[in-house]
Amino acid sequence: MSEISLSTAKIQKAVQAGVPLSITTYTLPHQMELYMAEVLTAFLKELNQEGMIEYMVYCLGELTTNAKKANTKRVYFKEKGLNINDPHDYETGMENFKNDTLDNIRYYLQLQKNAGLYVKLILQYAADKIKIEVRNNADLTATEYKRIHDKITRAQQYSSVEEAFSAAVDATEGAGLGLIIMVLMLAKIGATGDSIRVFSENGETISRIIVPINKEHKEKISMLSKELVDIIDTLPQFPENIARINTLLNDPNLKLSDIAAQISNDVALTADLLKLVNSAAFSLTNPCHNITDAVKLVGINGIKNLLYSLGSIKSLGNSTKAQRLLWNHSYRVAFYSYNLSRNFYASERAVVDDSYVCGLLHDMGKVVFDSAHPKLIEKFKKLCEAKALSSSVFERLAAGTNHSEIGSLIAEKWNFPKVITESIRYHHAPTSASNDTKKLVHIVYFANMISHYQENEIEFYQFDPEILKEFRIENEEQLQNISTRLQKAFKEET
Structure with missing residues (x-):
């Protein structure tokens, strides 16, 4: 026109x-x-x-x-x-x-x-x-x-x-x-x-x-998503060192000193833990340089979340430009999620503790196609052809359609806890989350929407009115205020 x-x-x-x-x-x-x-x-x-x-x-x-x-x-x-x-x-x-x-x-x-x-x-x-x-x-x-x-x-x-x-x-x-x-x-x-x-x-x-x-189309897309996860044999488990520590964390008799010793054996993991502890998330008066103190500060749940984050990033990859852009967006959403949880749910320790990792991993389904080997892409294309699906279905899946379900299926394959899996699956459909995870899903949804709002990709009217009400947003000026504060804090942090 x-x-x-x-x-x-x-x-x-x-x-x-x-x-x-x-x-x-x-x-x-x-x-x-x-x-x-x-x-x-x-x-x-x-x-x-x-x-x-x-x-x-x-x-x-x-x-x-x-x-x-x-x-x-x-x-x-x-x-x-x-x-x-x-x-x-x-x-x-x-x-x-x-x-x-x-x-x-x-x-x-x-x-x-x-x-x-x-x-x-x-x-x-x-x-x-x-x-x-x-x-x-x-x-x-x-x-x-x-x-x-x-x-x-x-x-x-x-x-x-x-x-x-x-x-x-x-x-x-x-x-x-x-x-x-x-x-x-x-x-x-x-x-x-x-x-x-x-x-x-x-x-x-x-x-x-x-x-x-159309019910038939919906079932085909869900089937394709599951088959895609099944044929991604390049993602069977986490990196071995992270999987080993994660297993140790499930031992109720394990001492924090034992965890610190295991982490100290991995230079990259040690650096990432110290980086997290010294970030704005912990607001320490003096920098922490001791891995044992860092483990005490973060706690068992914090260490687990750190492992979920690092394992996902290492398995899915962050070497290409497209992957880095996706993870950069995810880091922003994670930071926003954590700060929103501290401001609105400060008394709920579990919500605050899990908010960062849920925000970080919300888009992992999008990274799949960027991290997949060309042979895998070709194999998936042939699968679409065998199911008599048009090339547009494959192209839309590759572009991100159904990425929430694909990401959550991978999270389930890796035995992630329910709160992370649901944050991935429902971050675009927050009202569908179960009662025990809805607070975190709502936080991740809101943080993600704010990030896209800052990029002028969505407008104020596109926010879910019920979620806005939950975060005490009545008009666009209030949204802009909270968006500006989060953006400024993120720049200072990075």
Whole structure:
């Protein structure tokens, strides 16, 4: 399109991170309708849901047209001196609404824009479901609410579009046949009757469609992810020295002096432990140079987390530019996670202790393709071909789609504790975490989102509102304040 460009990078980021993607318009010109359809098409293609495109584009057109019409009604009724919430005035106004507005549509659209009435599209993929919302900032009247829900209920009684056409319908507001057809179309892609909701909330009318992604495709992706982990025979275990110390840590009779002695035998591990102890995380008055003191300061759990971190980095690799960029992002998220845990969960030692390692390893699924040998990549490509999957499926997996599941499967293969595994699996879907890990998952999600926000890869509206509330963020200014403080502290630390 000439004036509105489609950002495929933003769509990919929204799909991979499970964050909402929003488009707002005040007059919904034809060019904007085409653009919205184009974005939805690209969004569904990114999810390999091409079979839904025709149906969902139709639904989008119906919902945006209805939202635009609702806004036009508000300015029309106001100009005519009619109360849209009064049933008698409503019937009176609707008698000439269609003809009056069609004859002078530009005038009424300009009134909408002047009044700040918008139509907003929100797309989101999360928890294996696709959500499409169309919002306009005007509450439904009682009459509108009743008519919409009557149409949805009626649609569920029809078995085909032809049957709906032949049925007698009320012609006062264009018969509402489009809404009935939309419900029937959703049924064709496996959506149930409760997949669509229309309601008012906080001064907005929200038309929401939630449909599951194609079950067969989901199962194929999960199968591929598991087979990918199985064929990565270059990652069978941790480095031998780290695995040995990790095993010793499970001995309840082991003394801290014994652990210190084992670590002292490994120069690189000793250096990493001292580096950690002397970081801002421990805020020591004087630098620690003794490995025995360092072990006492960090504790058994801290040593374990250090081993998980070092083992992952050494096994997955950090030699290429792409790998270094990924780990640099992970170090930032780890630092942010630790500082957020200290500020918001200071009294919960386990949360604070585990926050750094959970933040550091959250993206390890992305590193797999960068660390994999070319022969492994070729083997995985052939696996996709054998399963009759298009090359785009492989390309999207390689680009990071499903990296959360791939990373968590590797963590399970290495017998990582549940809190680390779930932080990896759910860092883009924090509300899916179990109760015993959700605090850490929420911390890692928030730290990761802040990092991407600082890179201008996401916007404020894309943060989960419930997570913002948990960290006492009510507006973007507060988010910017906490982001600036974390960024400044990280620069000082590095």
